[in-house]
Each structure stands twice: as structure tokens, then as C-alpha cells.
Amino acid sequence: MKSAILVFPGTNREHDAAAALRQICGSEPTFVWHGETELPAGLDLIVVPGGFSYGDYLRSGAMAAQSPIMGAVKAAADKGVHVLGVCNGFQIITEAGLLPGALMRNASLKFVCRDVFLSVGTTSSAFTSALQIGQVLQVPVAHHDGNYFADAATLDQLEAEDRIAFRYSSPDGEFEEGWSPNGSQRDIAGILSENRRVLGLMPHPENAIDPLLGSTDGAGLFRSLVQSLVG
Numbered sequence: 605m606k607s608a609i610l611v612f613p614g615t616n617r618e619h620d621a622a623a624a625l626r627q628i629c630g631s632e633p634t635f636v637w638h639g640e641t642e643l644p645a646g647l648d649l650i651v652v653p654g655g656f657s658y659g660d661y662l663r664s665g666a667m668a669a670q671s672p673i674m675g676a677v678k679a680a681a682d683k684g685v686h687v688l689g690v691c692n693g694f695q696i697i698t699e700a701g702l703l704p705g706a707l708m709r710n711a712s713l714k715f716v717c718r719d720v721f722l723s724v725g726t727t728s729s730a731f732t733s734a735l736q737i738g739q740v741l742q743v744p745v746a747h748h749d750g751n752y753f754a755d756a757a758t759l760d761q762l763e764a765e766d767r768i769a770f771r772y773s774s775p776d777g778e779f780e781e782g783w784s785p786n787g788s789q790r791d792i793a794g795i796l797s798e799n800r801r802v803l804g805l806m807p808h809p810e811n812a813i814d815p816l817l818g819s820t821d822g823a824g825l826f827r828s829l830v831q832s833l834v835g
């Protein structure tokens with residue numbers, strides 16, 4: 605599996621993403637600086653990792669979305685290359701127009717850093733194929749702008765097209781008040797693009813791959829990728 609991890613000024617999870625790709629997918633990623641205009645040839649996966657690109661100034665992800673490398677990312681996505689945006693990466697690819705909606709300030713107006721529970725919404729994507737629908741994953745979040753917003757028509761479309769990959773839930777997989785860390789519309793934690801090859805999610809699966817970190821539930825996403833993308 606050939607993968608690239610983008611690095612912007614202020615990115616801080618690129619090595620966590622690299623560790624997950626190494627440990628679970630058995631592949632060594634290439635780091636690509638935001639000022640580049642080309643990506644390595646023959647990529648299967650582009651990871652846009654978490655962090656505080658451009659210090660979250662203006663709006664989280666808004667400035668990074670205008671970086672030189674994003675033209676190549678959009679062109680690759682148009683050709684069907686898989687793109688995984690985690691946390692700030694989700695914000696960046698949404699600002700770049702690869703996914704609909706926006707990530708707004710958490711409803712609490714506070715930075716939230718803790719484990720959350722995610723219910724798997726679909727297994728029909730390369731990111732979720734090794735999971736089960738309704739399976740509950742314990743994965744950490746660390747953000748202040750994770751409140752997913754889209755208009756009702758877009759949310760209905762995401763649901764109708766089975767594009768909600770993950771929802772915040774209780775540990776039993778129930779959608780009850782109090783479990784979402786940020787007030788996202790319809791408890792959305794992660795969504796897929798129309799062609800199902802771009803996934804953006806706020807929680808950090810790359811930080812839940814080792815028992816020492818309290819959970820290995822994030823490993824299933826990387827296992828799905830390696831099963832789906834390595835033929």
C-alpha cells in the first residue's frame with residue numbers, strides 16, 4: 605500500500621498516523637510538505653493528519669485548504685485515490701470542498717480531549733470494510749472545532765446515501781443525549797464522499813492502536829484499508 609501523509613505548519617499527528625500505517629498496514633508512508641505541488645506517483649492513500657495547521661487562525665483548516673499541495677490532492681481524489689482526513693485533516697478537506705458541510709466550534713465552546721464511543725454506520729467503504737455495522741469503538745478526540753454542521757437537505761442526502769461512517773454513541777451504541785463531545789448534527793463523527801473514497805472523521809483512530817494507549821479499537825480502520833487497498 606503506497607501512502608502519503610501531508611504536513612502543514614502546525615500539524616502534530618503526522619507521526620501517529622505514520623505509526624498506524626507502519627504497525628497495522630505494514631507500509632512506510634512518505635511525508636509531503638504543504639508547499640509541494642506534486643504527490644508521489646501511484647498513491648493508494650493520502651492521509652491529512654490532525655493538528656493545528658496555521659494555528660487554527662481564520663477557521664480551523666481554512667488556510668491549509670489553500671496550500672499549494674491541495675491542488676494535487678483534489679486532482680488525486682478526482683481520480684479515485686483514497687483520502688483520509690482525521691480531525692484537523694477532516695476540517696482541511698471539508699474546507700477544500702472534498703466533503704460537504706463545516707466543522708464549527710464545539711457546542712460547549714471548550715476544547716474536548718477524552719475518549720468517545722463511535723457506532724459504525726456503514727461497512728461499504730475501504731475504511732470500514734473490516735468493521736461491523738453498529739460495532740462500538742472507543743477512540744479519543746482532541747478538538748475545539750468538531751461540531752459538524754450541514755443543512756437538512758445535505759444531512760438527509762448523507763443518510764440516504766449511507767455516507768455516515770461513524771456516529772457518536774453511548775458505550776452500548778445508543779444515540780442518547782450527552783455522549784457527543786461537540787454537538788454535531790445527527791451525532792455525526794465521520795462522513796464519506798459521494799464516491800466513498802474520501803473519509804473525514806473527528807476522532808483519532810491512529811491513537812487507539814496500542815493497548816498502552818487504552819484502546820486498540822482504531823486498528824480496524826487501518827485493517828480495513830490494508831485489506832481493501834492491497835489487492
Ligand SMILES: NC(=O)CC[C@H](N)C(=O)O
Binds near residue numbers: 655690692749
Ligand atoms: N487534534 C486536532 O487535529 C485538532 C483540530 C483543531 N485544531 C481543533 O482543535 O479543532
